[in-house]
Amino acid sequence: MQFLKLVLRNALRHRLRTALTLLGLVVAILSFGLLQTVVDAWYAGAAGAAPTRLVTRNAVSLTFPLPLSYRDRIRAVDGVRAVSHATWFAGIYQDPKNFFPQFAIEPRTYFAMYPEYLVALQEFTTFLRDRKGAVIGRKLAGTYHLNVGDVLPLRGTIYPGTWEFTVRAIYDGIDAKTDTSQMFFHWEYLNETMKKRSRSYADQVGVYLVDVTDIDRVAEVSRAIDVAFKNSLAETLTETERAFQIGFVKQTEALVIAIRIVSYVVIVIILAVMANTMAMTARERLSEYATLKVLGFSPVYIAALIVGESVAIAAIGAVIGIATTFPVSDWFAAKVGTLFPVFKVSGETVILQILCALGVGVASAVVPGRRAATVKIVEGLRAIG
Amino acid sequence: MPIPVSYSIRNLWARKYTTALTAGGMALVVFVFAAVMMLDAGLKKTLVATGHPDNILVTRRSSGTEIQSGVARAQAAIIESQPEIAIGPGGAQMASKEVVVLITQPKRGTGVPTNVTVRGVGAQGLALRPQVRVISGRMFRPGSTEITVGRSIAERFDGTGIGEQLRFGGRHWTVVGVFDAGGSAFDSEVWGDGEQMIQAFRRTAFSSVAARLADPSQFDALKRRLESDPRLTLDVKRERTFYEEQSQVMSNFISYLGLTLSVIFSVGAMIGAMITMYAAVATRTSEIGALRALGFQRRSILVAFLAEALVLGLVGWIVGLAFASAMQLVQISTMNWQSFSELAFRFTLTSEIVGKSLVFALVMGLVGGFLPAVRAARLKIVDALRAA
Numbered sequence: 018m019q020f021l022k023l024v025l026r027n028a029l030r031h032r033l034r035t036a037l038t039l040l041g042l043v044v045a046i047l048s049f050g051l052l053q054t055v056v057d058a059w060y061a062g063a064a065g066a067a068p069t070r071l072v073t074r075n076a077v078s079l080t081f082p083l084p085l086s087y088r089d090r091i092r093a094v095d096g097v098r099a100v101s102h103a104t105w106f107a108g109i110y111q112d113p114k115n116f117f118p119q120f121a122i123e124p125r126t127y128f129a130m131y132p133e134y135l136v137a138l139q140e141f142t143t144f145l146r147d148r149k150g151a152v153i154g155r156k157l158a159g160t161y162h163l164n165v166g167d168v169l170p171l172r173g174t175i176y177p178g179t180w181e182f183t184v185r186a187i188y189d190g191i192d193a194k195t196d197t198s199q200m201f202f203h204w205e206y207l208n209e210t211m212k213k214r215s216r217s218y219a220d221q222v223g224v225y226l227v228d229v230t231d232i233d234r235v236a237e238v239s240r241a242i243d244v245a246f247k248n249s250l251a252e253t254l255t256e257t258e259r260a261f262q263i264g265f266v267k268q269t270e271a272l273v274i275a276i277r278i279v280s281y282v283v284i285v286i287i288l289a290v291m292a293n294t295m296a297m298t299a300r301e302r303l304s305e306y307a308t309l310k311v312l313g314f315s316p317v318y319i320a321a322l323i324v325g326e327s328v329a330i331a332a333i334g335a336v337i338g339i340a341t342t343f344p345v346s347d348w349f350a351a352k353v354g355t356l357f358p359v360f361k362v363s364g365e366t367v368i369l370q371i372l373c374a375l376g377v378g379v380a381s382a383v384v385p386g387r388r389a390a391t392v393k394i395v396e397g398l399r400a401i402g
Numbered sequence: 403m404p405i406p407v408s409y410s411i412r413n414l415w416a417r418k419y420t421t422a423l424t425a426g427g428m429a430l431v432v433f434v435f436a437a438v439m440m441l442d443a444g445l446k447k448t449l450v451a452t453g454h455p456d457n458i459l460v461t462r463r464s465s466g467t468e469i470q471s472g473v474a475r476a477q478a479a480i481i482e483s484q485p486e487i488a489i490g491p492g493g494a495q496m497a498s499k500e501v502v503v504l505i506t507q508p509k510r511g512t513g514v515p516t517n518v519t520v521r522g523v524g525a526q527g528l529a530l531r532p533q534v535r536v537i538s539g540r541m542f543r544p545g546s547t548e549i550t551v552g553r554s555i556a557e558r559f560d561g562t563g564i565g566e567q568l569r570f571g572g573r574h575w576t577v578v579g580v581f582d583a584g585g586s587a588f589d590s591e592v593w594g595d596g597e598q599m600i601q602a603f604r605r606t607a608f609s610s611v612a613a614r615l616a617d618p619s620q621f622d623a624l625k626r627r628l629e630s631d632p633r634l635t636l637d638v639k640r641e642r643t644f645y646e647e648q649s650q651v652m653s654n655f656i657s658y659l660g661l662t663l664s665v666i667f668s669v670g671a672m673i674g675a676m677i678t679m680y681a682a683v684a685t686r687t688s689e690i691g692a693l694r695a696l697g698f699q700r701r702s703i704l705v706a707f708l709a710e711a712l713v714l715g716l717v718g719w720i721v722g723l724a725f726a727s728a729m730q731l732v733q734i735s736t737m738n739w740q741s742f743s744e745l746a747f748r749f750t751l752t753s754e755i756v757g758k759s760l761v762f763a764l765v766m767g768l769v770g771g772f773l774p775a776v777r778a779a780r781l782k783i784v785d786a787l788r789a790a
Contacts, residue, residue, distance in 0.1 A: 034677055041673035048666040055659075077570050078504040078517055080469055080742070081603075107470065114654070175470045177462060177635065217606055250572065250604065254506075267514045268737035268744070275441075275734075279663060282430055286667060289427040290674040293420055297681045356655075 020318075024325040031298070038294045039334050042377075045287035046338025046370050047345060052280035053366040054346050059273055061359035063262040065194045069232050070130065071239050072261040073225040076252040079105075082221035083251050090245060091225055096238040098230045101126035104204055104223035108171030108180060110161070116356065117157055119171065120223075121204040124152075130228050133191040140165065140186035148206045150185035154197030156358070158187050169200070176211060176218070196358035227255070284373050292381035295327050299385030306389045307397025316390035323389055324382040331378030339370050405693065405702050410710040413682065421714065424678040428718025428766055429725070431667040436726035436759045437749060438660030441734065442653055444750035449649040452586035453642030456488075456618045457530055460611040460628070463635045467648070467741045468502040469519075472607040475499075477634050481611045486624040488616040490529055496614035498524035501599040503609075504743050505570040505592075507559045518555060519591045519743040520570065522599030530612050534588060539564045539579030542594055547602075549594040550579040554746035558735060568592070571602030587645065590735070590746050612641065651740045668766050671718070675770025679711055683778045690778055691786025704779040711771020712764055719763035726759075727751050 028035055057064075073091065075081035082104070092100045106119040124145060128134060136144075136152060144150040151169060163169060169182045182202055190197045204222065211218040229238045239255035246253045256264075266273065299306075306319050342362055350360035414421045453459075460481050461471035473481075478499045481487075488496040501522035506515045521527075525544060528534060542548035551562045561567065567574045575594060583589045600608065615621060625638040639647075683690070690703060726749075735746040 034680060037673045037677050037680075041670045041677075044666055044669045044673075048663070076506070077603075078506045080504045080517075109464070109466075113466065114651075116651075172464055174464060174466050177464070264515060265737075268516050269739070270514070271734045271736040276659070279434060282434060283667070283670075286427050286430050286670050286674075289423045289430075290670060290677065293423040293427075293674060294677055296419060296423070297677070301685075 020321070020325065023322060024329050027298075027322065027326045028329050034294060034297075035330060038291060038330055039337070041290040042287055042331060042334025042374065043338040043341065045283050045290075046335055046374055047341050049280050049283045049373060050339065050342035050362060050366050050370050051346060051349065052276055052283070053369060054342075054360060054362050055357070056273055056276055056280075057363055057366065058357035058360045059266055059269075060263075061194065061357070062196065063259050063266065065133070065196060065359070066258040066262055067133075068257065068259070069229045069235060070258040071227040071229060071235065071242070071255050072258050073227060073239075073242055073253050073255040074223075074261075076243075076254040079224070081251065082223060083225065083253065085220040085222055087225060087246065087251075087253070088222075091227060091242055094238060094241050094245060096230055096234045096241070097227055099126060099130055099228040101130050101226045101228075102204070102222040102224065103127065103226060104207065104221075106171070106176065106202075106207070107174045108176075109174060110169070110171055115161070117160075117198050117200060118358075119200045119202070121207040122201050123204055124201070127201070127226070130226055133195045134188040134197075135191060136186050136188045144185035147183060147185050148203055149182055151182040151200055151202040152186040152188055153184055153200045155187055155189050156197040157200060158184075160198070176207065177214070178210075180210075193361050194359060198358040226258075284377065287373075288377050288381055291327065291331065291377050292384070294330075295323065295381045295385045298326070299323055299389050303389065303392060303397045304399075306392060307394045310392075310394050310397070320386040320390040323386040324379060327382035328375060328378035331374045335371055335374035338374070339367055342367075342370070403698065403702065405698055405706040407709055410706050411713055413686070413710055414713060417682070420678055420681070421717075424674050425714050425717040425721065427674045428671045428715060428763060429721035431664065431671040431766065432719050432722025432759050432763050433725050434667055435660070435664040435762055436723055436751075436755055437729055438656060438663065439755045439758065440726060440729060440749040440751055442656045442660065443752050443755065444734075444747040445652055445656065445745075446646070446649050447750050448585060448589075448745070448747040449587055449645040450642060451533070451584060452588060453640065453645040454531065454533075454614075455640070455642055456615050457641035458613050458615060458621065458624070458638055459641045459644045460613070460636050460638050461609070461644075463637050465637070468500070468610045469504055469742060471502075471609050473499070473609065473611055473636065474607045477636065478608050478611050480631070480633060481613065481628065481636075484613075484624055484628070486615055486617070486620045488614040490526060490614075494526060496526050496530060498527035498530055498612045499596055499608045500524065500527065500610050500612060501596050501603065501605065501608055503571075503599070503603055505568075507561070507568070510558055510560050513560075516559075517737060517743045518559065519741070520549075520599065521588075521591050521593050522596035523593055524596045527593075527596070527612070530614055531583070531588065533584040533586060534581050535584075536579050537582045539577075541581070542578055544595050545598065546595060547573055547575050547598055548578045549575045549592050550581050551577055551593070552589040552591045553580060553582045554589040554733070554735065555592060555744075556580045558744075558746070562592075571599065573602050585748070587648075587745055590744050648738065648740050652736075652738055655739075664762070668762070672766050672770040675711055675714055675767060676774060678714070679707065679771045679774035680777070682710065683707065683774045686778075687781060687786050687789040690781055691783055691789070694781070694783045695787065700779040704775050707775035707778045708768065708771050711767040711775065713767075714771070715763040715765075715767025718766070719760050722763070723756065723759055 104121040167184045171180045229235050242255045243253050346362050465471035482495050482497045490496045503520050504517045505520050507518045509516050542550050556562050566577050628638045729749040733748050738745040
């Protein structure tokens with residue numbers, strides 16, 4: 018009790034300096050938390066992937082389609098529970114920077130395979146009836162203020178022309194990890210329109226989504242699918258949905274690594290500010306520490322005083338920093354809109370923030386603490402801050 | 403009578419540990435600030451260097467990238483025969499009908515499957531891009547299944563050595579050479595014969611048409627004519643403009659992130675400077691009193707302390723920029739979100755970045771040092787001299 022009182026009193030001796038140090042800490046803890054959340058958001062697609070879902074795509078690259086005829090052949094592979102498909106549409110809504118994923122899908126099979134997308138039955142039924150209907154995610158609806166019944170025009174990049182859709186349903190995610198920034202519409206509509214315009218685009222789909230009966234058979238089934246189409250005009254590459262999503266992240270790895278490095282730099286910067294403060298504090302009070310020694314306090318106790326003060330400041334900084342991370346990340350998420358489909362501060366991030374703060378608190382007190390503990394009484398009493 | 407600058411510098415020197423920590427914090431901030439801008443500059447430079455000022459690039463209307471574009475043979479023929487297109491040696495039009503596709507190749511070392519751009523070029527394709535030079539082996543022979551790879555591809559991908567084969571489009575393609583495209587986006591591409599590729603990928607249309615203008619000032623006239631032609635639904639752009647647009651999304655993201663980080667970090671660094679300077683004022687109170695008693699004015703004291711903070715910023719700038727300029731040796735390769743394909747580019751230091759980071763560092767020092775300096779200047783002589 019006595020010890021804590023001393024520590025807190027010491028921390029409050031230089032109100033201005035402590036306040037500044039705290040501010041620096043808060044800023045750093047906050048930015049570290051934000052950066053971690055950005056990295057998490059990068060991997061969100063992979064985190065939301067189900068373990069038994071496979072993605073079959075053209076082996077050359079994702080930009081090449083697969084024939085519609087593959088659907089039934091994949092379904093016939095032993096161990097496959099269900100097959101659906103999705104085609105990347107890449108339309109532009111008003112402006113190229115309003116990016117959100119749009120997929121042409123086969124509604125019944127697709128939504129059966131993705132139970133994490135919750136659609137009201139009545140809305141879903143109207144969507145099924147309307148060939149030009151679309152289902153959009155709650156977040157997407159919020160970003161562009163779209164409601165059921167609104168017209169959603171898209172300018173095609175892969176599929177030329179202007180396409181008009183009507184929002185018929187809005188889906189919610191089953192939890193915070195679900196991406197609700199996507200748009201789905203009828204592949205039939207896309208296909209019929211393309212048949213009229215250019216035959217070469219007709220009866221093609223982007224990727225097949227395969228649900229496997231049993232998690233132990235995932236590897237075997239994905240091999241079986243690829244073998245089935247070996248040496249055909251469109252060879253396939255089948256991998257788990259998770260691997261498929263990670264593939265995108267991997268290709269932009271350089272940026273993720275850069276962001277990670279920067280978040281470590283943040284920690285080093287706080288360390289510099291904090292260590293500086295503690296060094297000054299200890300230097301100013303050398304004569305006091307010497308006095309404490311004269312009174313018979315052990316060197317360990319004196320070192321503990323300094324470490325305690327440093328950790329106390331760090332702890333307060335961490336609390337404020339973590340508390341501000343949430344509103345700031347919400348603001349950031351609102352700013353970037355649908356660029357990051359899922360932007361949530363995870364528990365892990367908070368734990369990391371706490372660990373960093375405490376680590377910095379301890380580390381920055383090491384040198385001054387050692388010095389105070391080992392100072393010769395005579396010298397300490399002679400010292401003038 | 404101002405206080406000599408050497409006084410400020412000697413004061414910093416007297417407390418080496420603290421000075422080093424503060425300047426180190428600032429150096430880190432300058433480093434991040436400069437590095438992010440260098441990344442952005444490198445990306446832009448690479449993509450701008452890809453376009454030739456006299457070239458045009460024709461893609462399908464609103465396709466945005468060559469991968470998504472399609473230009474039918476008949477349309478390509480119309481473009482080729484426009485009067486503004488330059489006539490090359492031998493009387494051929496300086497135009498190249500190109501097929502651009504993505505293939506997936508594993509990266510060397512990590513084995514990460516990555517999207518690589520494969521470009522099938524026409525007979526004039528090389529003449530249109532004077533920056534492309536073969537550095538080892540030779541160029542592919544027209545009409546064969548030979549390919550030549552860009553330098554960044556040869557460095558980073560499996561199976562791209564001379565004599566090795568890549569398999570795509572149901573065929574094997576033999577690598578016969580490596581080319582250097584002068585740090586442009588072509589360095590991250592694989593080149594082969596256009597007609598061979600269009601067959602291999604069973605396409606009926608080309609992706610784009612690149613052409614040289616005889617007179618670059620005729621661009622607007624040509625653009626108007628082609629874009630209003632009812633037989634064509636195409637976008638006509640200067641090649642340079644087209645490639646600049648390819649950098650927009652990434653560039654925005656990098657700048658946005660960089661700005662946010664720099665602002666947040668600079669707050670931290672300024673606080674560090676403030677703490678240091680306040681401590682400096684506190685420890686030298688009696689000194690300040692003595693200076694005032696000697697007749698130095700409040701203003702001189704203010705300037706002396708500001709100078710001290712500015713020197714801190716300057717040291718931070720020098721160290722930070724030294725590290726940042728070392729980053730020029732680093733090449734980053736990532737997927738360009740817009741073209742969806744691999745692009746390698748370097749951190750590029752420009753004089754503008756040097757200037758901006760200097761201003762940034764000095765402002766940090768100034769803001770951090772301002773309040774403590776004011777405090778120093780406002781001390782009363784008597785109180786200051788009394789302070790132990």
